[in-house]
Amino acid sequence: MTLAKGSAFCVFLAILSAVVALISLRTGAVPISWREMVGGGDSVGSMVFQTMRVPRLLLGFLCGGALGLCGAAMQGLFRNPLADPALVGVSGGAALGAVAAIVLGGPFLSHSIYILPAAAFFGALAAAILVHVIATRGVRVDVPTLLLAGIAINAFAGAGIGWMIYGATDSQLRDFTFWSLGSLAGAGWDATLGCLPFVVVAAGLLAFRARALNALALGESNAWHLGVSIEGVKHAVLAATAFAVGAVTAFTGTIGFIGLVAPHLVRLAVGADHRLVLPGSFIVGGCLLCAADVIARTARAPAEIPVGIVVASLGAPFFLGLLLREKRARA
Amino acid sequence: MRKILCLLLLSTTLHAATPLRVVTVGGAVTETAFALGSGDVLVGVDTSSTFPEMARALPQVGYQRALSAEGIASLRPDLVIVSANAGPPTALAHLAALKIPVLRLVAGDSLDGATTRVLQMGEALGREGEATKLVEKIASEVGARVPLAAHSPRVLFVMSLGQGSPMVAGRETAAAAMLELVGAQNAGNAIQGYKQFSREALVLLDPEIVVTTSRTLAANGGEADLAKLLPGLEITAAGRSGRLIVMDDLFLLGFGPRIGEAAQELATKLNEPSRRAER
Amino acid sequence: MTITARGLSIVRGGINVISDVRFSVSSGAFLVVLGRNGAGKSSLLHALSGELQPASGEIAFDGVNIRQWSPVTLAMRRSFLAQQTDCRLPFLAGEIVHLGAEAAGQRGVGARRLVASALEEAGVEHLAERAMWQLSGGEQQRIHWARILAQVNGKPQGHCLFLDEPISSLDIAHQHELLQKAANLARRGATIIAVLHDLNLASRYADQLMLLHETRLLALGPPSEVLTSARLREVFGITTHVMPHPIDGTPLILVGPTTFGTEIRTDSAQTALQTLC
Numbered sequence: 001m002t003l004a005k006g007s008a009f010c011v012f013l014a015i016l017s018a019v020v021a022l023i024s025l026r027t028g029a030v031p032i033s034w035r036e037m038v039g040g041g042d043s044v045g046s047m048v049f050q051t052m053r054v055p056r057l058l059l060g061f062l063c064g065g066a067l068g069l070c071g072a073a074m075q076g077l078f079r080n081p082l083a084d085p086a087l088v089g090v091s092g093g094a095a096l097g098a099v100a101a102i103v104l105g106g107p108f109l110s111h112s113i114y115i116l117p118a119a120a121f122f123g124a125l126a127a128a129i130l131v132h133v134i135a136t137r138g139v140r141v142d143v144p145t146l147l148l149a150g151i152a153i154n155a156f157a158g159a160g161i162g163w164m165i166y167g168a169t170d171s172q173l174r175d176f177t178f179w180s181l182g183s184l185a186g187a188g189w190d191a192t193l194g195c196l197p198f199v200v201v202a203a204g205l206l207a208f209r210a211r212a213l214n215a216l217a218l219g220e221s222n223a224w225h226l227g228v229s230i231e232g233v234k235h236a237v238l239a240a241t242a243f244a245v246g247a248v249t250a251f252t253g254t255i256g257f258i259g260l261v262a263p264h265l266v267r268l269a270v271g272a273d274h275r276l277v278l279p280g281s282f283i284v285g286g287c288l289l290c291a292a293d294v295i296a297r298t299a300r301a302p303a304e305i306p307v308g309i310v311v312a313s314l315g316a317p318f319f320l321g322l323l324l325r326e327k328r329a330r331a
Numbered sequence: 332m333r334k335i336l337c338l339l340l341l342s343t344t345l346h347a348a349t350p351l352r353v354v355t356v357g358g359a360v361t362e363t364a365f366a367l368g369s370g371d372v373l374v375g376v377d378t379s380s381t382f383p384e385m386a387r388a389l390p391q392v393g394y395q396r397a398l399s400a401e402g403i404a405s406l407r408p409d410l411v412i413v414s415a416n417a418g419p420p421t422a423l424a425h426l427a428a429l430k431i432p433v434l435r436l437v438a439g440d441s442l443d444g445a446t447t448r449v450l451q452m453g454e455a456l457g458r459e460g461e462a463t464k465l466v467e468k469i470a471s472e473v474g475a476r477v478p479l480a481a482h483s484p485r486v487l488f489v490m491s492l493g494q495g496s497p498m499v500a501g502r503e504t505a506a507a508a509m510l511e512l513v514g515a516q517n518a519g520n521a522i523q524g525y526k527q528f529s530r531e532a533l534v535l536l537d538p539e540i541v542v543t544t545s546r547t548l549a550a551n552g553g554e555a556d557l558a559k560l561l562p563g564l565e566i567t568a569a570g571r572s573g574r575l576i577v578m579d580d581l582f583l584l585g586f587g588p589r590i591g592e593a594a595q596e597l598a599t600k601l602n603e604p605s606r607r608a609e610r
Numbered sequence: 611m612t613i614t615a616r617g618l619s620i621v622r623g624g625i626n627v628i629s630d631v632r633f634s635v636s637s638g639a640f641l642v643v644l645g646r647n648g649a650g651k652s653s654l655l656h657a658l659s660g661e662l663q664p665a666s667g668e669i670a671f672d673g674v675n676i677r678q679w680s681p682v683t684l685a686m687r688r689s690f691l692a693q694q695t696d697c698r699l700p701f702l703a704g705e706i707v708h709l710g711a712e713a714a715g716q717r718g719v720g721a722r723r724l725v726a727s728a729l730e731e732a733g734v735e736h737l738a739e740r741a742m743w744q745l746s747g748g749e750q751q752r753i754h755w756a757r758i759l760a761q762v763n764g765k766p767q768g769h770c771l772f773l774d775e776p777i778s779s780l781d782i783a784h785q786h787e788l789l790q791k792a793a794n795l796a797r798r799g800a801t802i803i804a805v806l807h808d809l810n811l812a813s814r815y816a817d818q819l820m821l822l823h824e825t826r827l828l829a830l831g832p833p834s835e836v837l838t839s840a841r842l843r844e845v846f847g848i849t850t851h852v853m854p855h856p857i858d859g860t861p862l863i864l865v866g867p868t869t870f871g872t873e874i875r876t877d878s879a880q881t882a883l884q885t886l887c
Contacts, residue, residue: 029405044404047429052401080698113420169524171396171416178397185399186421215709217699222692224661226713226761227685272699302375302402303393 009270013283017061020287024057025049027294029301056187059195060293061286063184063252064262066199066244068285071259072266072277073206073237076213078143081267085245085259088150088238089127092157094249097123099164099176113186116179117194117250124246127153132238141234143220182255182308184293191251202244203282205236210274213237217272255308257315258285264322288315349457350409356395357414359587360436361386363449364412366465366588367458375406377417382581382589400425410434412452440505442473442512445586465588472591476598479514484601486510487518487538487569492551492560496527499536505584506542512590513598515540530563539568540601544580576600611672611687611770611801612636613658618667620653627653629825631667635818637767640796641803642812644836645822646846651805652774654822658803659690659772671770685713687768689761693775695754697742703753704729704738710760724760732756733787747779755788767799774805789815809863813837821845837861 025037032053036045067085074083085091101109101119108115131153135146165173212233215223223230249255262285263277270276289307292314296307354375355361361380364373370385377395380386392403395414400422403411411431415438417423426433434455436448446466453462488500488510500506501522510517518538519526528536541557541564551560557575564570576597583593613635620628627650635641643651656662658669660676669676671687679687689710697706707728711721729735734752742750755776762769771792777785789804793815796802806812812819812833819836821829823845829836842850842863851864 029399029402031405044407044429048401048404051428052425075699079696081700113424166527174394174396175418178394183397185397186419188421188425191421211712214701214705215713217697217701218695218706218709219692219697221656221661222690222695224681225659225685225688225690226709227682229681267700271705272701273705297399297401300391300393302399302405303378303391304397304399304402306397 005270006276009276009280013280016287017283020290021057021061024060024290024294025053028053028297051188055189055192056184056293057290059187059192059252060184060290062192062195062199063248063255063286064258064289065282065286066195066202066248067255067258067289068262068281068283069203069206069278070237070241070245071285072263072274072281073209073213073240074259075263076216076274076277077234077237078147079217079219081264082260084256085241086154086256087147088241089131089153089157090124090241090245091249091254091256092154092161093127094120094124094246095180095254096127096157096160096164097121097250098179098253099161099168102172102175102179103164103168114190114194117191120250121246123157124249125242127157128238128242128246132235132242139231141231141238143234146238178306179253180308181306182253182311183304183306184252184289184296185304185306186251195247195251198243198247202240205240205243206278209233209236210278213274213278214272253306253308255289255311257311257319258288261315261319262288264319268322350455352406352408352410353456354392354403354406354408354411355380356392356398356412356417357436358382358581359445359448359585360412360414360452362581362585362587362589363452363465364456367449367453367456367461369456369458372456374408375403379581382579398422400429404429404431410455412436412455415439440508440584440586442469442590445469445588445590448586449588469588469591473512473594476513476591476595479598479601483514483516484539485518485537485568486515486540486542486601487533487536489541489543489547489561490525491547496529497533497561498525499528499533500525505586508586509583509593509597510542512594513601515601530561533561533564534567537567538564539572540574540576541569542576542578542583542597544583545577546580548577574603611768613770613801613803614670614673615658616668616670618654618657618669619665620650620657620662621665622650622653626665626825628657628822631822631827633820633827633830635801635803637799637801638796639801639818640793640816641801641818641820642816643803643805643820643822644809644812644845649822650825651822655690655772655774655803655805659688660684661690672768685761686715686763688770688772689713689758690772691754691758691774691776693778694747695750697750701742702738703734703740703742703745706742706753707738707756707760710757711763713761714763716763724763727764728756728760731759731791733784748781748784751776751779752784752788759791762795762800766795769795770801770803771795772803775807776804777806777811785811809837809842813861813863833861837863 030045030048032045032049036043037049040046070085074085074087075081097119098116101116105115131146131149134149135142212228215226215228216230216233220230263281265284266277266280270280292310293307296305296310299305351372352374353364353369353372355364355373356377358379358381361376362382364370365383365386373389375392376386376389377392379395390406393399395416396418398417403426408431411426411433413433413435415436423433436451437444446469449465450462453459488506490498490500499519501519501524503523504525507517518536541561548555555575555577557564557569557573578596582589583597616632618628618631619626643654645651653662657664671679704725707725708721710728711724716724729738732752732755734756737745737749737753745753758771773792777788780788789811792802816833818831819833820827821836821841828845829841837852839850839852842848848865848869853862853864855862
């Protein structure tokens with residue numbers, strides 16, 4: 001990695017974020033004038049801008065960013081570009097928490113709009129802790145066991161979700177289905193500020209681990225011989241994923257693909273050095289989700305498409321295209 | 332008495348003037364708006380608003396439990412009328428924050444519920460007179476329904492056929508309420524809500540007549556043949572007689588302004604003699 | 611760097627691989643560990659490098675127990691080249707070597723310079739901008755060798771290199787090149803501890819050989835002392851003929867003519883052949 005390449009990349013990310021932010025703030029079902037955006041006041045336009053557009057943009061960035069960052073960290077941990085935050089049971093746990101709240105929460109749900117996100121978050125955390133405990137002996141995290149434990153916990157969560165679905169009423173079923181499609185529609189300042197501390201904590205945990213993740217790519221033995229604290233970085237990655245992905249999934253439902261695609265795009269552009277891949281994946285993930293959200297909000301206005309569907313519909317063919325192109329390049 | 336108090340309470344939250352731009356969320360809600368003559372002020376409806384035909388041409392605000400506040404706001408409504416089922420709560424909270432009046436109708440799959448909702452809407456839309464007339468019309472239609480001949484038949488309501496495990500309506504469902512309204516017995520009375528039954532369990536219920544919706548029929552071959560839809564019921568009374576009734580979802584279960592007509596039609600069909608000779 | 615081991619016992623998977631081994635290696639030594647598969651050679655290296663916890667015994671670097679060294683300090687004083695390294699993320703060769711430079715404590719410009727010189731020393735500077743996955747197994751191994759050289763940071767004195775079958779993927783020329791370079795580092799003060807399978811390469815480059823057999827240290831000494839036909843028969847069960855190299859006299863091990871039988875003289879071999887055919 002040369003200094004020039006790194007700086008050029010940073011400039012590009014800054015411009016990309018600014019463009020996506022601008023487009024996101026300017027588009028939507030309600031037309032908002034520049035004056036309403038900047039000047040404030042209490043017309044419908046400015047109210048929509050202040051209470052909905054801006055927090056939604058920020059939530060989209062936080063959520064997409066957390067997914068991208070943790071996706072990159074997971075790929076570093078598992079030493080495999082196909083890894084994804086969902087592997088360690090976080091998404092399954094969140095979904096189980098959410099469906100339990102929807103089906104069993106009943107009367108409590110009408111008291112507070114925070115019951116559902118709280119249940120989803122605790123589900124995510126519980127799953128992550130369980131996976132972590134199963135795979136850890138003493139201080140040492142055994143990565144193959146981690147993968148298997150994640151699969152087992154996801155399956156268990158799936159069973160639990162199945163039970164809930166079986167006992168659910170029609171409207172509960174629909175609610176859960178829409179939740180699991182993933183949406184930024186519930187975004188208000190409370191959701192955005194609710195996620196923020198968790199994403200900040202996760203970023204802090206991963207901030208100085210880039211070099212360690214680089215070394216880990218050569219295997220634990222080599223990384224150890226290079227003087228890297230491998231157990232420290234493994235715990236950090238797991239904790240960061242549990243917090244950040246747990247929090248964003250709690251508020252926005254399960255959004256897939258971004259944790260896989262964002263780091264891949266960054267690596268295509270600047271290579272595998274985690275010092276660029278980690279922050280790059282955060283920004284690119286955030287931009288991807290915000291861009292998908294623009295489409296989700298406007299393609300069928302005044303109705304909204306759950307953003308998870310948009311991400312998957314565009315993400316999957318795009319990713320396939322990338323893979324085919326790479327396959328041809330390697331042939 | 333409680334009804335009147337509710338109405339008074341609700342009325343204090345609404346504009347005094349007749350709204351000129353209204354969004355309705357809920358199939359029965361939209362129907363009622365049209366029935367009260369306010370179809371021309373509607374600027375947006377949800378996905379379940381399929382009747383009358385004109386409603387389908389209106390702008391869509393999405394699925395009633397996954398509404399978009401910004402989307403609704405972009406239609407600049409003076410009033411948003413939502414069914415009790417509407418959500419998510421955050422969207423409704425956003426609408427309130429944007430100072431857009433939202434009227435949430437009372438819940439209740441019953442004749443009482445239906446008439447209260449008509450009156451609520453009549454008041455909100457400034458069509459009190461039409462509302463009262465509609466309520467009377469419903470009452471007379473229900474009263475005029477054909478009483479069930481002989482005994483009260485055991486009716487099985489099937490909501491979907493789900494790959495061999497049909498979803499049956501138990502107690503406390505809209506279907507059960509309709510059956511009760513016309514005086515039939517709900518074969519699925521032992522359970523609560525909609526539940527999946529195995530074919531064997533269905534046989535144990537021994538229904539005399541099976542009722543299902545047109546959407547379910549369309550999703551399963553479109554042929555109104557009981558033997559084809561639910562094979563294995565041959566030994567039940569319904570299976571032997573082949574008695575199957577199909578009605579439109581919104582019409583039968585909406586508990587909207589057409590509830591009286593629906594009750595009449597259901598009662599009439601329940602009275603029809605069996606279509607196949609007894610084996 | 612002096613490495614001493616006392617009462618070293620290693621257990622892997624419940625099985626005792628090494629019992630009560632004791633030896634000392636000092637600066638400038640090139641020690642090659644020999645033995646059959648499963649004799650514990652790799653385990654010994656991993657224990658000496660500090661990665662594997664021995665069942666009992668003590669290992670010290672320059673007199674200080676290895677447990678008292680922090681991983682970061684250890685990384686500046688010793689490096690480990692494995693037989694094969696798997697890397698599935700699309701790193702460039704230069705970036706891999708950079709990891710070695712960072713382990714040596716270098717950053718920024720200093721690191722880049724160190725990477726350049728290590729690549730040159732290993733003869734792979736032309737591969738720096740290539741992705742690792744594009745390189746052959748042998749080329750990848752040479753990049754890892756460059757990484758190790760970067761870790762040495764131009765200060766072989768006081769550094770120990772552990773080489774665990776480092777040449778199995780290299781062609782014959784590069785095999786010798788790597789071992790020659792290691793021998794040069796030893797001459798400049800480094801300590802080299804390597805596991806090799808090729809007896810002749812061991813004989814040529816090592817100044818000390820260690821023979822491990824059935825959990826014990828069977829022999830430790832210069833090649834001429836350790837490499838005898840009797841010893842080799844005892845450890846490997848093969849028939850060998852050891853003779854001095856015609857030019858410089860280092861022991862040359864020739865296997866056969868009948869590898870697994872007793873030693874037969876040439877005329878008896880002919881008679882045996884005639885009887886069979």
